[in-house]
Amino acid sequence: MTVNHIVIGGGTGFIGTALVNAFKQRGFCPIIISRMPGPFRMSWHDLERDGLPKNTTAVVNVAGQNILDPTQRWTPGFKQNIWNSRVETTKLLARAVTACPPKVFVTISGVAYYPPDEKEYNEESICNKYDFLSELCHEWEDAAKLPKDLNVRQAIIRSGVVLGRTGGMIKQIFIPFYVGLGGPIGSGKQPMPWIHIDDIANIFVNVVENDNVSGIFNGVAPQVVTNKEFTDAFASALWRPAKIPVPEFALALAFNRERAKIMTEGQKVIPKRVLESGFKYKYPTIDLACNDIAKW
Numbered sequence: 001m002t003v004n005h006i007v008i009g010g011g012t013g014f015i016g017t018a019l020v021n022a023f024k025q026r027g028f029c030p031i032i033i034s035r036m037p038g039p040f041r042m043s044w045h046d047l048e049r050d051g052l053p054k055n056t057t058a059v060v061n062v063a064g065q066n067i068l069d070p071t072q073r074w075t076p077g078f079k080q081n082i083w084n085s086r087v088e089t090t091k092l093l094a095r096a097v098t099a100c101p102p103k104v105f106v107t108i109s110g111v112a113y114y115p116p117d118e119k120e121y122n123e124e125s126i127c128n129k130y131d132f133l134s135e136l137c138h139e140w141e142d143a144a145k146l147p148k149d150l151n152v153r154q155a156i157i158r159s160g161v162v163l164g165r166t167g168g169m170i171k172q173i174f175i176p177f178y179v180g181l182g183g184p185i186g187s188g189k190q191p192m193p194w195i196h197i198d199d200i201a202n203i204f205v206n207v208v209e210n211d212n213v214s215g216i217f218n219g220v221a222p223q224v225v226t227n228k229e230f231t232d233a234f235a236s237a238l239w240r241p242a243k244i245p246v247p248e249f250a251l252a253l254a255f256n257r258e259r260a261k262i263m264t265e266g267q268k269v270i271p272k273r274v275l276e277s278g279f280k281y282k283y284p285t286i287d288l289a290c291n292d293i294a295k296w
């Protein structure tokens with residue numbers, strides 16, 4: 001029997017771990033690319049030197065230094081790390097895929113591709129770069145481009161805020177909300193494109209396994225909510241009040257305005273192509289997602 005190897009860049013992270021588990025359940029044998037050695041792992045240097053392991057049928061990249069790491073100042077050096085950990089890792093994988101083509105190549109990007117305004121965006125919306133994070137999304141997606149004549153199916157998943165207990169935003173806000181100190185960010189009126197961790201993992205699985213899908217997919221839930229609506233849903237799932245707003249200027253002071261935008265601004269993003277592909281969400285509404293995440 002041939003083993004289906006899937007190579008996952010960033011497979012040690014919050015989203016990566018969910019992908020590793022989801023793909024194992026589907027019978028794949030995941031190999032993680034990480035900066036730290038370990039079983040079933042390879043380094044970025046190994047990839048550059050030796051290329052993809054034999055029998056690799058799928059390659060996925062979800063690597064990327066945490067943009068909202070509160071211990072890191074928003075310096076040119078940190079911004080370079082943010083950039084390289086996404087763009088350069090994706091370029092390396094695209095080169096390895098070109099040299100030894102698997103069946104499918106799937107990479108992540110972000111909804112910062114779309115400008116934060118009143119419009120609704122779907123995967124067919126073409127947008128220009130408008131700030132650092134949108135430039136990053138464009139370059140990240142360009143880095144994944146493969147030669148036109150290469151017979152590899154390719155997809156890019158533009159993810160919204162991923163909600164799950166073990167990482168991302170929820171890990172940072174869980175304790176304040178649990179002790180009743182949660183609240184909306186600024187006015188709370190900004191849209192917050194979101195998705196449950198199980199659903200983003202299943203979208204990757206669906207894209208890898210379904211030979212008929214390729215291109216851009218918005219990794220967001222079908223229900224568009226504002227930051228205030230999310231705050232209310234999460235607080236009520238925890239049976240806590242959430243009346244203490246986080247002022248925008250405090251976030252700008254702590255994080256720098258350029259990266260605080262991830263929290264203070266948002267886009268209305270519709271997963272049109274995900275729905276058209278027949279994908280069924282386990283958590284289509286914010287109440288279902290928050291009730292799951294709030295469970296002990």
Ligand SMILES: NC(=O)c1ccc[n+]([C@@H]2O[C@H](COP(=O)([O-])OP(=O)(O)OC[C@H]3O[C@@H](n4cnc5c(N)ncnc54)[C@H](OP(=O)(O)O)[C@@H]3O)[C@@H](O)[C@H]2O)c1
Binds near residue numbers: 015016062063111
């Ligand atoms: N979480 C979200 O809400 C969300 C939303 C949209 C997009 N995304 C994107 O999805 C990706 C994964 O997010 P996550 O929440 O799973 O992040 P995470 O938990 O912080 O994991 C990040 C992963 O990237 C790797 N990494 C970190 N810094 C790196 C560097 N300098 N060079 C190479 N690899 C590096 C880490 O691998 P090692 O430490 O093992 O090397 C780790 O596995 C990121 O690119 C992020 O921008 C996340």
